[in-house]
Amino acid sequence: MTARARSGRGGQLEGVLRRPGRGISWQDLQRGTARDKLIRGNALWVVHADSAGLVEGFERVPWQYVNVTTIGDEALYVDTRYSSSPSYRDRTWTADKVIHFGLGEGDYFCADSPIQSLSSTLALFDAVY
16 A cells, blocks of 8 residues: 555545455456446446545446436436336436546536447448448
8 A cells, every 4th residue: 555545534445445445346346437437438437435525436337238318417317227126216327426437528427428429331232232
């Protein structure tokens, strides 16, 4: 550990990043986040905090299951895997409860997928052949 992260909130946050919780390792969290960001243009972590606001863990929600809507100027993130269960409200978050990788990188609220242009190119090649 570095000297400035040995104590206080920095040390606590470093520990949480090394062990994000929810049965996932730091490496799996990184890989899943990178895969979502590079393929879908966005990635999402849910921040789990205690009543004092200290971060206790992170949970990655695969972007393919995320539905983002805006109500007024506020974003609402919904995990669609649980849309028919009673815990649906527990799987809905406002922007202050998540980390959205890809936010603000495009004209729209969510970033465009980097492979979106590839699909257009493939469609053009299909039309030519």
